[in-house]
Amino acid sequence: ETGVTQTPRHLVMGMTNKKSLKCEQHLGHNAMYWYKQSAKKPLELMFVYNFKEQTENNSVPSRFSPECPNSSHLFLHLHTLQPEDSALYLCASSQVGQANYGYTFGSGTRLTVV
Amino acid sequence: EDQVTQSPEALRLQEGESSSLNCSYTVSGLRGLFWYRQDPGKGPEFLFTLYSAGEEKEKERLKATLTKKESFLHITAPKPEDSATYLCAVLYSGGGADGLTFGKGTHLIIQP
Numbered sequence: 001e002t003g004v005t006q007t008p009r010h011l012v013m014g015m016t017n018k019k020s021l022k023c024e025q026h027l028g029h030n031a032m033y034w035y036k037q038s039a040k041k042p043l044e045l046m047f048v049y050n051f052k053e054q055t056e057n058n059s060v061p062s063r064f065s066p067e068c069p070n071s072s073h074l075f076l077h078l079h080t081l082q083p084e085d086s087a088l089y090l091c092a093s094s095q096v097g098q099a100n101y102g103y104t105f106g107s108g109t110r111l112t113v114v
Numbered sequence: 115e116d117q118v119t120q121s122p123e124a125l126r127l128q129e130g131e132s133s134s135l136n137c138s139y140t141v142s143g144l145r146g147l148f149w150y151r152q153d154p155g156k157g158p159e160f161l162f163t164l165y166s167a168g169e170e171k172e173k174e175r176l177k178a179t180l181t182k183k184e185s186f187l188h189i190t191a192p193k194p195e196d197s198a199t200y201l202c203a204v205l206y207s208g209g210g211a212d213g214l215t216f217g218k219g220t221h222l223i224i225q226p
Contacts (some may be wrong), residue, residue, distance in 0.1 A: 006156070017222055033213065042118065043158075043201070043216040066155060090157050101166065105157030 002026050006091050006106035014114055015081060021109045023074040023091030031096045032074040033103065034066060037088040049074060050096045081113045117141050119204050120217035127224050130191050135200055135220045138184040143207030147185050148214060149178050150201040158201055192224045 004025045013019050025032065032045040048056035049068040063085075067079040074091055088110050092103040121136045140149065146165055150158035162171045164180040171178050175196060177188040186202055199221045203214040 006157075027219070041115075041216065042218045043203075043214075045213040045215070048213055058213075092157075102160035102163055103158075104160065105150075107157045110155075 004093055004104050004112055006089075006092055006109050007108055010108060010110045010112075011105065012112045012114060013044050013078070013081065015083075017081075018077070018079040020078065021074075021076040021091075021111075023090055025072055025074075025091075025104070027093055027104060029093035029095055029104070030071045031094045032068060032071070033092045033094075034074065034076055035090040035092065035105075036089055037108070043090065047076075053091035078111075081111075086113045087105040116217070117215050118202055118204055118217035120200075120220050122220060124221040125223070127189075127192055129193060129224055129226050132188070132190045134189070135186070135187040135222070136184060137202030139202075139204050139215055140183075141204055141206040143216070145207060145221070146205045147180055148203040149176075149187055149203070150186070150203065152199045152201055152219070161200075163175060189222070192222075194224045194226050196223055197224045208221065213224070 007092045015090045030047045030051050035043045036046055037043050042093040045058050046060045047066045052068050063080050088108045090108045091106045117140050119138050126209050127133055146163045148163050150185040151161055152158045162178045167182045175190050179186050199219045201216055201219045203216040205214055
């Protein structure tokens, strides 16, 4: 397995459900990111983790809860979401201080909230 | 005001018809400008990083250039497989811990 892997690829959940998105990177990177991609909008940075420590939270609602147990794994825990949270959620990784070499993105999880 | 603006939003070309995509930015302290390609149902794929005005990079039919306030992605003699959404992003001082700021993208269609 190489690159950045996200699971599941698709997820449909009700507004009262609790679910988690998983991201794993096999690149030896030490920074990981969650982005949200909605139609007609730019990718929105949600969370940044450097060396497992959260260094940025871009005013994301508390119904989104990230977890980074180690440098290779990143989770996004979801609860009581709203229909407007339906989007493509992308995970990415890079080397701390070397983001100018580019991120590597996963294929994303397409989330639909009903 | 958007910090990264891409134009046009969509572009339809005939195979072999060269053109350019534009990315303008308003941030200060640029640390890098990035171009990504995104195919439907997939995550963005890294193409180039540009660091300073006057820099150019090439990959197959693509060439990226950078000035002080904008970047161009030139596509020479495109093929249908070049159809994708092309995303521009910036990394800048004060932009947060290595977080990239993206534009909305240009949706490019190359017709055979």
